[in-house]
Amino acid sequence: MSVTFERRLTRDWDDPGVIAIDGYRAKGGYEALKNALTKEPAAIIDTVKASGLRGRGGAGFPAGVKWSFVPTTTGKPTYVVVNFDESEPGTCNNRELVDRDPHRLLEGTAIAALAIGCRTAFIYVRGEYLAQSLVLGTAIGEAYEAGFLGTGIAGSDVDLDIVLHRGAGAYICGEETALLNSLEGFRGQPRLRPPFPAVEGLYASPTVINNVETLMSVPDIVLRGPEWFRELGTEKSPGTKLFTISGKVERPGNYELPLGTPLRVLLEDVAGGVLGGRSLKAWTPGGSSTPLLTADHIDTPLDYESVAAAGSLLGTGAVMVLDDTDCVVDAAQRMTRFYANESCGKCTPCREGTWWAERVLGRIAEGYGHPEDLPVMRDMGKHIMFRAFCALADGAAAVIDSSLKHFSEEFEEHVQLGRCPLQVEHEEVAV
Numbered sequence: 534m535s536v537t538f539e540r541r542l543t544r545d546w547d548d549p550g551v552i553a554i555d556g557y558r559a560k561g562g563y564e565a566l567k568n569a570l571t572k573e574p575a576a577i578i579d580t581v582k583a584s585g586l587r588g589r590g591g592a593g594f595p596a597g598v599k600w601s602f603v604p605t606t607t608g609k610p611t612y613v614v615v616n617f618d619e620s621e622p623g624t625c626n627n628r629e630l631v632d633r634d635p636h637r638l639l640e641g642t643a644i645a646a647l648a649i650g651c652r653t654a655f656i657y658v659r660g661e662y663l664a665q666s667l668v669l670g671t672a673i674g675e676a677y678e679a680g681f682l683g684t685g686i687a688g689s690d691v692d693l694d695i696v697l698h699r700g701a702g703a704y705i706c707g708e709e710t711a712l713l714n715s716l717e718g719f720r721g722q723p724r725l726r727p728p729f730p731a732v733e734g735l736y737a738s739p740t741v742i743n744n745v746e747t748l749m750s751v752p753d754i755v756l757r758g759p760e761w762f763r764e765l766g767t768e769k770s771p772g773t774k775l776f777t778i779s780g781k782v783e784r785p786g787n788y789e790l791p792l793g794t795p796l797r798v799l800l801e802d803v804a805g806g807v808l809g810g811r812s813l814k815a816w817t818p819g820g821s822s823t824p825l826l827t828a829d830h831i832d833t834p835l836d837y838e839s840v841a842a843a844g845s846l847l848g849t850g851a852v853m854v855l856d857d858t859d860c861v862v863d864a865a866q867r868m869t870r871f872y873a874n875e876s877c878g879k880c881t882p883c884r885e886g887t888w889w890a891e892r893v894l895g896r897i898a899e900g901y902g903h904p905e906d907l908p909v910m911r912d913m914g915k916h917i918m919f920r921a922f923c924a925l926a927d928g929a930a931a932v933i934d935s936s937l938k939h940f941s942e943e944f945e946e947h948v949q950l951g952r953c954p955l956q957v958e959h960e961e962v963a964v
């Protein structure tokens with residue numbers, strides 16, 4: 534099975550000219566913004582709602598519905614905040630989108646701003662993305678000079694500023710409320726919800742926070758219409774998505790595909806199959822915080838509903854591939870180490886739970902595990918980390934729970950044999 538369609542979000546990637554504003558405008562750039570300026574804010578929101586565009590940052594919440602939650606009669610300013618923290622392991626689609634087409638992000642952000650009456654928008658960039666900050670800084674400068682930002686954008690009576698803010702490199706600052714704290718100059722730790730940011734966000738004002746890919750999908754929706762957007766994808770997960778595939782795969786990278794494309798097509802037809810022709814053992818559908826799936830799930834359509842039905846989450850669409858030589862216990866330990874390092878420390882279940890989980894997984898991986906470690910790990914996921922303050926710990930629990938669910942024998946063998954069964958098998962083959 535293969536997939537043929539015209540690339541949409543990435544259609545201009547082969548033309549480096551679009552990085553500069555003249556090249557972007559030559560391809561119709563900023564026409565959607567001009568079009569949006571002729572519409573009432575409610576009409577923009579209705580268009581985005583009708584498209585069914587779902588947030589690409591992980592949760593898949595409908596973008597238009599989120600925008601409609603913003604109260605516009607509070608007398609407070611409203612804000613749009615672009616979440617460009619992109620720290621989910623395995624995920625790098627936002628980075629390439631900005632590298633190759635930065636003005637599309639500015640245009641999408643400006644349209645979102647029009648929709649909620651925002652006059653100052655922020656782009657929160659992951660600290661490590663220095664190159665992308667420079668690309669965006671240049672693009673913002675060009676947009677001001679061309680009159681698409683600043684006073685009276687595109688000849689209208691609407692003013693809009695975009696402020697670029699570089700984070701300091703903390704995974705938790707991708708969580709929307711921790712991001713807001715960080716943007717305000719406080720420690721990047723999550724806030725209690727409710728109130729949700731749409732009602733009380735940045736500087737206690739109504740705020741829309743969207744992922745880079747979500748906002749970059751908006752200009753086409755405004756210009757070409759919701760029906761056009763719905764031509765690809767599924768009824769409940771419309772449009773295309775930029776999937777990142779990495780790990781044991783022949784051609785890792787970012788690939789745009791209609792939502793609902795089965796993993797088999799992404800892995801075998803698009804990305805060239807498992808590295809060296811080996812067999813698929815496990816994969817994440819949406820980064821390390823989404824439950825692992827197995828080779829039995831290779832025909833799962835990559836859309837929000839189908840991946841959930843298979844027992845995982847589409848998340849950021851970051852597929853990480855493990856082959857039959859990979860030790861699942863080792864993989865789970867590495868991923869858990871990431872969460873232990875990145876836990877912000879605000880709540881005890883996450884701060885202590887991730888630290889202990891990494892330790893226990895480490896001793897199982899190295900062959901020093903105790904039989905009672907396995908029920909402890911199961912308990913940890915269900916009863917400790919899911920009680921944490923924010924979803925960072927849910928992500929940490931997801932890899933532990935799912936690896937124990939699908940590969941319990943491999944865990945038990947580590948404990949019984951006092952070593953990794955796979956490692957020895959492959960050492961023997963090598964001899």
Ligand SMILES: Cc1cc2nc3c(=O)[nH]c(=O)nc-3n(C[C@H](O)[C@H](O)[C@H](O)COP(=O)(O)O)c2cc1C
Nearest residue numbers: 588589590616618619620707708709743744747924
């Ligand atoms: C620990 C954690 C990290 C997150 N990191 C990101 C991130 O880097 N980028 C992102 O867009 N969303 C991230 N999210 C999701 C955001 O909280 C939020 O849902 C998202 O930015 C909303 O945008 P969307 O509706 O366009 O997807 C993270 C969530 C959690 C719990």
